[in-house]
Amino acid sequence: QVHLVESGGGVIQPGRSLRLSCAASRFSFSLHAMHWLRQAPGKGLEWVAAISSDGSQKYYADSLKGRFTISRDNSKNTLYLQMNSLRAEDAAVYYCARDMGQLWPLYYFDYWGQGTLVTVSS
Amino acid sequence: EIVLTQSPATLSLSPGERATLSCRASQSITSYLAWYQQKPGQAPRLLIFDASNRVTGLPARFSGSGSGTDFTLTISSLEPEDFAVYYCQQRSNWPPIAFGQGTRLEIK
Numbered sequence: 477q478v479h480l481v482e483s484g485g486g487v488i489q490p491g492r493s494l495r496l497s498c499a500a501s502r503f504s505f506s507l508h509a510m511h512w513l514r515q516a517p518g519k520g521l522e523w524v525a526a527i528s529s530d531g532s533q534k535y536y537a538d539s540l541k542g543r544f545t546i547s548r549d550n551s552k553n554t555l556y557l558q559m560n561s562l563r564a565e566d567a568a569v570y571y572c573a574r575d576m577g578q579l580w581p582l583y584y585f586d587y588w589g590q591g592t593l594v595t596v597s598s
Numbered sequence: 599e600i601v602l603t604q605s606p607a608t609l610s611l612s613p614g615e616r617a618t619l620s621c622r623a624s625q626s627i628t629s630y631l632a633w634y635q636q637k638p639g640q641a642p643r644l645l646i647f648d649a650s651n652r653v654t655g656l657p658a659r660f661s662g663s664g665s666g667t668d669f670t671l672t673i674s675s676l677e678p679e680d681f682a683v684y685y686c687q688q689r690s691n692w693p694p695i696a697f698g699q700g701t702r703l704e705i706k
Contacts, residue, residue: 511695521634521642521685523695535693571641583689584632586653588641
């Protein structure tokens with residue numbers, strides 16, 4: 477069974493940076509595009525970023541305005557999200573999710589991690 | 599940017615009843631729509647993709663339909679474990695990938 481485990485969340489002051497990681501196992505990580513999504517407390521789902529299977533293509537939600545960077549290390553089966561200049565509105569549970577497609581992304585999310593909570597507070 | 603509007607916001611039904619959840623897109627997304635189920639404290643779970651395709655292992659009581667701008671998730675006979683929040687998601691015009699605001703299906 478596909479396994480995704482996020483880490484790196486915590487309490488961070490506004491304006492600071494944080495890097496989230498997502499360790500993937502039990503599937504061919506290098507064949508799938510991957511995504512980060514988030515969910516503010518009591519709110520709906522928001523797509524954050526996507527990265528192609530080989531890491532060459534990256535896409536972001538407009539609201540992030542260049543503050544976040546998605547990356548991956550296929551040799552380590554790990555996905556990352558570098559978050560800079562954090563704001564109160566970035567507080568959320570951050571999920572990594574596998575793209576349903578192999579090699580060619582389908583932009584549906586068939587497996588999700590359990591999420592990691594990011595709290596932005598002074 | 600495509601906006602997805604789900605209705606109703608909350609649906610109160612009893613086990614055994616039929617649930618009909620709606621998702622409307624602000625412009626045509628052909629059949630590029632998915633449905634997810636989320637229970638409290640859990641990650642979302644993909645149920646339906648491309649409007650009507652069930653994921654492997656999904657009970658047959660779940661079905662999706664629609665195309666263009668109007669989509670429906672139907673649960674034919676509610677089981678206790680079906681009470682959750684349901685989200686629709688489009689992939690027709692990305693980025694961004696958009697979600698609806700969710701429908702809460704609660705026990706009456």
